[in-house]
Amino acid sequence: xxxxxxxxxxxxxxxxxxxxxxxxxxxxxxxxxxxxxxxxxxxxxxxxxxxxxxxxxxxxxxxxxxxxxxxxxxxxxxxxxxxxxxxxxxxxxxxxxxxxxxxxxxxxxxxxxxxxxxxxxxxxxxxxxxxxxxxxxxxxxxxxxxxxxxxxxxxxxxxxxxxxxxxxxxxxxxxxxxxxxxxxxxxxxxxxxxxxxxxxxxxxxxxxxxxxxxxxxxxxxxxxxxxxxxxxxxxxxxxxxxxxxxxxxxxxxxxxxxxxxxxxxxxxxxxxxxxxxxxxxxxxxxxxxxxxxxxxxxxxxxxxxxxxxxxxxxxxxxxxxxxxxxxxxxxxxxxxxxxxxxxxxxxxxxxxx
Numbered sequence: 001x002x003x004x005x006x007x008x009x010x011x012x013x014x015x016x017x018x019x020x021x022x023x024x025x026x027x028x029x030x031x032x033x034x035x036x037x038x039x040x041x042x043x044x045x046x047x048x049x050x051x052x053x054x055x056x057x058x059x060x061x062x063x064x065x066x067x068x069x070x071x072x073x074x075x076x077x078x079x080x081x082x083x084x085x086x087x088x089x090x091x092x093x094x095x096x097x098x099x100x101x102x103x104x105x106x107x108x109x110x111x112x113x114x115x116x117x118x119x120x121x122x123x124x125x126x127x128x129x130x131x132x133x134x135x136x137x138x139x140x141x142x143x144x145x146x147x148x149x150x151x152x153x154x155x156x157x158x159x160x161x162x163x164x165x166x167x168x169x170x171x172x173x174x175x176x177x178x179x180x181x182x183x184x185x186x187x188x189x190x191x192x193x194x195x196x197x198x199x200x201x202x203x204x205x206x207x208x209x210x211x212x213x214x215x216x217x218x219x220x221x222x223x224x225x226x227x228x229x230x231x232x233x234x235x236x237x238x239x240x241x242x243x244x245x246x247x248x249x250x251x252x253x254x255x256x257x258x259x260x261x262x263x264x265x266x267x268x269x270x271x272x273x274x275x276x277x278x279x280x281x282x283x284x285x286x287x288x289x290x291x292x293x294x295x296x297x298x299x300x301x302x303x304x305x306x307x308x309x310x311x312x313x314x315x316x317x318x319x320x321x322x323x324x325x326x327x328x329x330x331x332x333x334x335x336x337x338x339x340x341x342x343x344x345x346x347x348x349x350x351x352x353x
Contacts, residue, residue, distance in 0.1 A: 038300040046220045046292050047105070048130045050083035050097065054213075065215060067132065070125040071095060071107060083126070095122065130227065133219025137204040144200075174199050174337065182341040187348055191341070194238060198231065199337040206288060206329030210322060222332070223289035225281065232277035235340040239276070243347040276343050280336055287332050291325045 044053065052065035066084040073079065076094070085092035086107065089099055096110045107124055109117040147163045155161075160168045174196050179188035202222055211217035221227055249255070251269040253262065298317045302310050 036300070036303040036306075038297065038304060041300055041303075042293055042296040045296055046223055046289060048128045048220075048224060049105075050086070050107075050126055050128055052129055052132070052215050067129070068127050069095075069107065070127065071122040072125065073109060073122045074120055079122075129215075129219045130221055130224050132216045133205065133208060133221040134227070136216030136219075137201060137208060137221065140204055140208075141197075141200050170200070171196060178334075178338050178341050182338070182345040183348065184345065191238070191242075191344055194234070195337050195341055198234070198340060199333050202231070202284070202336055203329065203333035206333060207326075209288065209292065210325055210329065220289070220292055222284055223292055225285045228281045228285040231284070231336070232281035235280060235343060236273075236277040238340075239343050239347045240273075242344065244350070246350065247347040276339075280339055284332055284336050287328055291321065291328055295321050295325070 050067055050069060052067060054063045054065065056062050066082045066087075069079070069081055069083050069086065071079040079093055079095070081092065083097075086095065086097040089096065091110055094110055095107055096116075097107050098104050098116075103116065107122060107126070109120045109122055111117045144163070144167060148167050151162060151164050155164070175188065175192060178199075179192050179195050183191055205219075205221040208217045209220055209222065251273070252266055254265055254269070257265055295318055298314050298321065301314050302308065
């Protein structure tokens, strides 16, 4: 519980002392800066970026960690350089980071007249905030399970202690409460590596997103719809590749359905195949993103009202929301894994006579 309070207080501290330039006067002459834009502040923190923003000084100077840009262009080949080269709308080697319009946030190829070359859009392999966050979560997960493997190698199946006592309940929970009840004891072992990996990956990223600093903590990985889309596609292909005859029979020749109804039922079943991963994708994305937006909105109240008197109330609500977010972090990892196991179980279940 102390960690939750610390996280909430740290978040508000960073917001108050790292972003004051947007709500205070910039010069001694009394020239005020533009009004604080809460929507821009929130979107900046929940969206992906080619740089990791740390803070904004009172003089308006930004302190950021510049991430590497990796581009491949048909005409000029591979390009690797720092995102600093593209900061503030600058062009570098014929590339530019769009800051507005339909292509906002994308790196584009620029013609000699300054317009976007839509026919030669580069392929972007850049390491962004989301990528750094995923790499951090992968390294933490790898470290945990390698340590667990070494521990079992030394102690065998003796009573768990240390890293075993921490991770073994999680493994048993995924096996006994998720995989076996939904897939069956005979086939649960086949899908345990995937289900356990998904559960740990989502959980670590959810928890890392609650800690605002330092990098790779604070990245909104599971609040990025591209990430949840890929996770949902993994489950989708796992279902289709392991579906048995009974599964495909219920899609293309549902038992007990009149022949003349099949042209209607088959499209309905095919839509159901797509709606399952779609629900997985949207549920995880929406819940994680909504939590971050609420927390950032509470912090923004300090700048909207331009008064530190609002800070204690914001801090209390942020701490409360952090407690809820901690619950949501575990809950969403559980729900995604549970539904994945349920959908897989529906595809591999044998028909009983």
